[in-house]
Amino acid sequence: MLNIGRIGLDVTLDNPSAWGSSASRGRVDQITGELHAATLAETKALRTELLEQNGQIVPVVWSEDSTVDGFYRQLDADIDAEDYALNDNGLYDFSVTLERIGGSAQTEFQSLLTSVLVVNQHDLLDTEVRPWHSPPVAALAYDTGDTSPTAHTRTTEDGVIPVIIDLDTDVDPTWSVEPVDYYKGGAKITVGGRVRTGLDAPNLPADWVVSNGQIRFKPGQSAGVSTGRILMEVFDGTAWSTSKAFAVLFAGTTVVPKWHYVTIVRNTPEVAILRLVRDAEEAPATTHRHTLDIHLRRGSRYATFNYHFSGGAATWKVQRDSAEATTAITPTGGSSVAAVRATSNDADGDRFVLGSQHDTTQDNTQGGIEFVSTRFYSFFIGSEINGSSAAANDQADALILQYMGAVYEQVRAVPR
Amino acid sequence: MPIVEEFMQPGQFTIPLSEETDLYRVWERMQVFGHIVVLPQWVQHPRMHSDAELLAAARYTGVVLRTTWASRNIHIWGQGLWWHLGDHHGDGPKIDTWLSYTDELPSDVFPDLLPDGIALGTITDTDAGLYTGDHLHESCSEAIRTVLKDRGMHARINPNFTFDACHQLRDEVFLITAPKVIALRRGWGSDPEFEGVEAARVETTRDASNWVSTVEVLDEDPDSFTSAGFIGARSHTYFDGLGNPLTRTAYVSRATDDDLVNPGGFIENELLDRDVDDRQVLDAAQWELVNGSLNVGDNFYAFDPPSSLVDTANQVRFRGEFIWPKKVRCLEASTPLTEGMGIYYRPSAATVVSADWIDITRWVEWEERP
Numbered sequence: 001m002l003n004i005g006r007i008g009l010d011v012t013l014d015n016p017s018a019w020g021s022s023a024s025r026g027r028v029d030q031i032t033g034e035l036h037a038a039t040l041a042e043t044k045a046l047r048t049e050l051l052e053q054n055g056q057i058v059p060v061v062w063s064e065d066s067t068v069d070g071f072y073r074q075l076d077a078d079i080d081a082e083d084y085a086l087n088d089n090g091l092y093d094f095s096v097t098l099e100r101i102g103g104s105a106q107t108e109f110q111s112l113l114t115s116v117l118v119v120n121q122h123d124l125l126d127t128e129v130r131p132w133h134s135p136p137v138a139a140l141a142y143d144t145g146d147t148s149p150t151a152h153t154r155t156t157e158d159g160v161i162p163v164i165i166d167l168d169t170d171v172d173p174t175w176s177v178e179p180v181d182y183y184k185g186g187a188k189i190t191v192g193g194r195v196r197t198g199l200d201a202p203n204l205p206a207d208w209v210v211s212n213g214q215i216r217f218k219p220g221q222s223a224g225v226s227t228g229r230i231l232m233e234v235f236d237g238t239a240w241s242t243s244k245a246f247a248v249l250f251a252g253t254t255v256v257p258k259w260h261y262v263t264i265v266r267n268t269p270e271v272a273i274l275r276l277v278r279d280a281e282e283a284p285a286t287t288h289r290h291t292l293d294i295h296l297r298r299g300s301r302y303a304t305f306n307y308h309f310s311g312g313a314a315t316w317k318v319q320r321d322s323a324e325a326t327t328a329i330t331p332t333g334g335s336s337v338a339a340v341r342a343t344s345n346d347a348d349g350d351r352f353v354l355g356s357q358h359d360t361t362q363d364n365t366q367g368g369i370e371f372v373s374t375r376f377y378s379f380f381i382g383s384e385i386n387g388s389s390a391a392a393n394d395q396a397d398a399l400i401l402q403y404m405g406a407v408y409e410q411v412r413a414v415p416r
Numbered sequence: 417m418p419i420v421e422e423f424m425q426p427g428q429f430t431i432p433l434s435e436e437t438d439l440y441r442v443w444e445r446m447q448v449f450g451h452i453v454v455l456p457q458w459v460q461h462p463r464m465h466s467d468a469e470l471l472a473a474a475r476y477t478g479v480v481l482r483t484t485w486a487s488r489n490i491h492i493w494g495q496g497l498w499w500h501l502g503d504h505h506g507d508g509p510k511i512d513t514w515l516s517y518t519d520e521l522p523s524d525v526f527p528d529l530l531p532d533g534i535a536l537g538t539i540t541d542t543d544a545g546l547y548t549g550d551h552l553h554e555s556c557s558e559a560i561r562t563v564l565k566d567r568g569m570h571a572r573i574n575p576n577f578t579f580d581a582c583h584q585l586r587d588e589v590f591l592i593t594a595p596k597v598i599a600l601r602r603g604w605g606s607d608p609e610f611e612g613v614e615a616a617r618v619e620t621t622r623d624a625s626n627w628v629s630t631v632e633v634l635d636e637d638p639d640s641f642t643s644a645g646f647i648g649a650r651s652h653t654y655f656d657g658l659g660n661p662l663t664r665t666a667y668v669s670r671a672t673d674d675d676l677v678n679p680g681g682f683i684e685n686e687l688l689d690r691d692v693d694d695r696q697v698l699d700a701a702q703w704e705l706v707n708g709s710l711n712v713g714d715n716f717y718a719f720d721p722p723s724s725l726v727d728t729a730n731q732v733r734f735r736g737e738f739i740w741p742k743k744v745r746c747l748e749a750s751t752p753l754t755e756g757m758g759i760y761y762r763p764s765a766a767t768v769v770s771a772d773w774i775d776i777t778r779w780v781e782w783e784e785r786p
Contacts (some may be wrong), residue, residue, distance in 0.1 A: 048448040088729030114721045116728045116740050265735045266603055273736035291608050306733050376609070378733065406738040410602065410721070 005058030005074065006183065006197045007050050012257070016063060024160040026297035027100040028074065034093040035079070039267070043090030045194045046242065050077050050094060054199025056268075057228050057413055059179030060098065067181050071107045071413055072098035081174075101413045108141065108176045111270065114408040115169040118378075120357035121336065124404050128333035131405030135300020136269065137213075142175045147400040152393045154299060155214030155237040158184035162325065163299045165393055165402065168302045174414065183364060186269030186298045187212045190407055191262065198267055199385045205259040210274050210296050210303065215383060217294055219276075220321070228278075228305045229321055230255045230294070234301075234350055234383045241348035243323035246381060248292070248307065252315045252370055256290060270298050270409045286311050297407070302353065302382025302399055309375050318354060318379055319368020328365040331400040337362055338404075339380075340369060341396040345387035353396045357404060418783065419454070420474055420752040421712040424497035424561075424571060426503060427748075429478045430761065431779040433490040442776055443485065446761045450480050452492060453773075455574065455758035462760060463771040470770055473756070474575035493638075497573040500533040511557045514786040519546040522567055522581065529559045530579055530754070537578030540588040544569050564694050565685035572713055590713040597709055597716040597743055599736055610717070611709050620723055626693065630665040631686040646701025648683030656738075666690055712749045717741035752783035 016033035033048040052076045061069050070332035080093040093313070094207045101107050111133060117126040137159040145166040153160050161184075165373055190209040191201035200207075204332075206221035213235065220229025233245040248256045259276040266273040278290040288311035295304040307316065326340035339355025340362050352367075356379040371377045380403045384390040392398060421427045431452060437443055454476040462470055471477065479500065482493040495503070502508030509531035509625075517525055523539035525547050530536060544567040553561045555743040564571055564581065571581035582588035597611050598604070604612035628693050630649040654662040662676035668686055710716050717732065718725040727742040753759065 083467055112729075114726055114740060115740070116731065118738065119731050221441070228679060265605065266737075275736060304737070306736055376733070395561045408721070408737060408739055 001061070001063040002033075003061045003180075004098070005053045005056060005060075005194055006188075007053065009183070010195050011037050011219075012312065013046065017204070017220060021067075021100075022358050026395055027152050028075070029068070029098045029100060032093070032095040033165060034088075037089060038090070040090040043092065046092060046367050047079050047081075047092050047094070049197040050096065050245060051079060052196070052200050053077070054198075057101065057411070059182040061179050068342055068356070070103035071101040071179060071182075073101060075099055075174070075223055078265075078412070079399070100414065101253075104176065104178050106416050107413055109135075110174045110412055110414050111135070112172050112292060112410040112412065113167070115167065117402070118357045118404045119407045120338070120404055121335070121340045121359045122157070122334035122357070124331065124338075124401070126169075128331075128401065129405035130165050130398065130401040131167045131361065132299070132402050133167055133173060133407060133409070134163050134185065134297070135173075136177050136186055136298070138181040138183055139160045140173045141175040144171045144173045147171055150344045150393065151313055152391070154214055154301065154394065156185045157235050157240075158213045161185035161213075161299050163335065163393070165398075167407075176416070181371055183212050183269050187272035188269070188274050188295050189267055189274060191264070196264060196267060199264045201262070201264050203261055205276060207261040208262050210272050210294055210302060212272075212296055212298055212316075213298070213328060214406050215300075215303065215384070216240070217296070217300055217381075218243070218304070219262075226259045228258050230381070231395075232303075232352065232381055232383065234385050235243070236346070236350070236385055241346075241350060244324075244352055246354070247321045249317040249318060249319065250309075250314060252317045259292070263380060265293065269317060270411050280309075280311065280404055287295060297409070300382075301385065301394055302403060304378065304380050304403065306378050307376060311375070313375050314371045315372050316374065316377060317363070317370040318369055318381075319363060319366045320352070324367040325366060326354075326362070327366045328362045329353075329396045329400065331397050331404075334400075338400050339396060340364060340367060341384065342367065342387075349387050350388070351384040351387040351390075351396070352385060353378055353399050354382075354397075355400050355403065374382070404415050419478070420655075421476070421496060421749050422498075423713045423745070423747045424498065426476075426497075426499040426565075428493065428495050429476070430777075431492040431753070433492070433776065433779045434781050435488045437490055437766040437776075437779040441482075442761075442774060442779060443490070445763075445774055446480065446483060446492065446776075447764060448480050448483065450764040451480050451762040452476075452480060453762050454753070455760070457716060457756060458777050462758075462773045462775065463769075465770055467762075467770045468576065470760075470773070471576035477575035479700065479764075481762070497534070497575070497577060498557070500531060500573075500577075501560060502555035506555050506558065506566070509757065510568055511551045511554055513552070515551045517550070517565045518548050520549055522563060522569060525563055526579065526581065527562065529556055529563065531535075533577065534573060535578045538588065539576060539580070540582035541574035543583040543586060544629060544692050547651075547706070550741040555609060557598065565689075568685070570713065571586045590711070590715070592715050594651045594718045595714070597714075598732070598739075599700060599716060600719045600739075601720045602733060603737055604653075610732070610734055611718050612616070612735065613710075615718065615720060619693045621693075623693040623695065626690050628666040628687070628690045630685050631690070632665055632667055634667050648687050650687050678702045682713065710749075712746050712748060715737065715743050718744050753780055 018032045020030045037043040069249040077096045115131040149167050150165040152163040192204045199393045204223040206226040210217045210402050218231045220227040224320045233240045259278050263275040271331045274294045276292040280286045280288040291308040293306040325343045327343045328337040329337050329339045341353045343349035419429045453474050454473045472576045478496050480495045484491045570584045580589045599613045599615040604614045632647045690733045719739045725742045728740050759777045
């Protein structure tokens with residue numbers, strides 16, 4: 001088994017034919033081999049995703065020689081396609097150059113965080129919101145200096161993930177993780193059934209998934225065509241829940257029926273951002289376009305959505321596609337309703353949460369919120385997993401305050 | 417880079433020509449003090465348009481100051497149109513008649529200070545207040561800068577030789593209040609509301625070489641050259657090697673008379689100009705900036721937390737996430753000449769029509785896109 005970053009995680013990567021290492025001012029490894037999978041589609045996926053990893057920090061794990069395991073920066077990748085490349089199951093010769101950062105003994109990571117109170121209309125102050133951060137599953141030696149944030153955990157399909165809440169906004173925490181755990185609990189984007197490593201992906205607006213292992217979002221689709229809906233599923237520790245569909249309505253009444261383009265905007269384990277674009281051929285029929293960005297962080301129980309309409313100001317509504325009664329939630333320290341939360345546990349035992357930093361009108365019958373006279377607005381959709389039995393830091397009030405303490409993250413590798 | 421534009425400075429340009437340049441029809445006809453005009457697209461027959469129309473559509477106009485032909489190296493070098501007001505040495509058109517103003521609108525002052533080679537464009541007086549001051553025996557550039565500093569204004573010379581000015585917090589001349597461009601080290605790209613540009617390199621510099629503790633205005637009266645009595649000093653915590661408070665004075669000459677009131681705003685601006693300069697240099701490729709998305713003098717956003725390019729009071733939604741970029745001003749931009757542009761020589765003459773323009777586009781050595 002060989003993993004170079006995400007390559008090899010969902011489609012097996014064969015053992016390399018050669019592995020050369022050279023060291024002058026640093027160590028550079030060159031791996032050559034063949035990309036060859038069970039199907040032609042999987043072989044092509046290996047090729048595309050290997051190329052897309054250039055420039056990234058990648059964990060490398062090789063079952064035949066654990067002494068090479070560690071963290072590298074992929075400098076370049078070369079793929080040779082001979083005339084037989086597309087025959088049968090496909091075959092590409094590859095060569096990838098990796099600059100070694102170090103093994104888990106000498107490498108730790110620093111999350112460069114910028115955290116600021118989201119400008120909001122609920123009178124929430126920066127002392128009342130709850131910025132947070134998650135390293136990967138199984139991360140250890142998490143350090144925030146001499147501050148005392150709240151340590152919490154959540155369950156993902158990859159295992160238990162630390163969630164550090166009430167972060168001091170001046171801190172850039174450091175943490176360590178084994179290469180084999182680097183992506184666990186992280187954000188990932190799947191398009192066309194393939195986990196993507198970079199920004200390149202086919203335009204399949206009806207076939208994508210943004211997930212962090214505990215909450216994921218997919219497109220509503222009918223006969224392979226986008227219906228404009230966004231589906232949410234959550235992981236309760238054992239299984240994924242039934243999909244819960246949300247719709248965006250123009251003028252408060254007309255459902256945005258379809259998305260035309262899907263683009264990966266950012267694809268890192270700490271944050272994944274997917275962009276949906278729609279031509280306003282209808283709803284309304286104008287020479288404008290709709291843009292919806294879906295932003296999902298590692299460790300989060302909600303995704304942030306940013307909607308932009310290039311036409312004039314209008315009323316917009318985000319709601320459950322099938323009516324689900326909700327209760328308005330005013331967050332601790334807030335002066336007005338910031339979210340709606342399902343009144344009762346659903347069949348999976350969870351309660352969805354839908355909120356925004358903007359002033360909204362709540363529809364507690366359908367389960368939605370309405371934005372008046374605007375062209376762009378932000379909101380979040382999340383879940384109280386385990387509903388009324390959710391831990392305090394996973395309840396709607398906490399999720400709102402975590403959302404309002406927005407965090408921008410960049411990760412870099414540093415020597416220990 | 418061929419064209420270097422600077423905020424309220426002449427800048428410079430270099431046009432490299434190929435060794436196949438037609439010596440008779442092109443090279444020998446390009447004289448100093450003519451102008452190089454860069455159009456965003458090549459116009460095959462410039463004579464189909466008027467001289468004024470072409471200048472109005474120009475991306476850049478510069479004055480030719482040097483032509484070089486050495487073996488296979490052929491270059492045209494010059495500076496931007498601010499050169500017509502005065503250069504770095506203080507040489508240029510002069511104010512040699514005593515001009516005195518008391519509580520005058522800037523739009524009534526600039527026409528007198530502009531030389532014949534630059535026409536009055538649009539002067540917006542809003543928020544600039546009234547100007548009081550005197551000018552004599554100084555370059556037009558010095559006089560104009562005095563008025564701009566005194567009134568908190570900024571200005572631009574357009575490629576068609578017109579001069580625009582407004583208060584520096586307003587948008588009439590430059591894009592100030594609502595930038596449209598964001599420079600980031602990572603995650604750049606397009607967005608509905610902004611244009612993202614990759615900041616390939618961010619360099620942070622702190623420069624104190626121009627710092628002074630005091631600015632003193634000298635009276636440049638024809639009969640005397642003494643202190644006008646207007647001194648501005650800043651409080652600071654810097655010391656020299658022997659523990660004395662650091663003292664450095666800049667003398668600024670202004671023509672005054674006995675009735676001059678305290679030019680308080682001018683002195684404050686001089687002190688600001690001569691403070692410790694915290695500057696960031698971003699290498700942002702301008703390939704992505706088309707059709708005036710970002711021009712020298714415009715504000716833009718820069719976001720790179722490790723380089724302290726952050727303003728937590730400025731929340732912006734960009735490509736699906738909240739960022740907090742710092743608003744910075746573009747003070748200098750280097751623009752390459754790329755294939756597709758039109759490069760022309762406009763002769764120096766009492767009257768110029770478009771038929772006089774020389775199209776040198778086909779001989780320009782273009783820069784490769786990175």
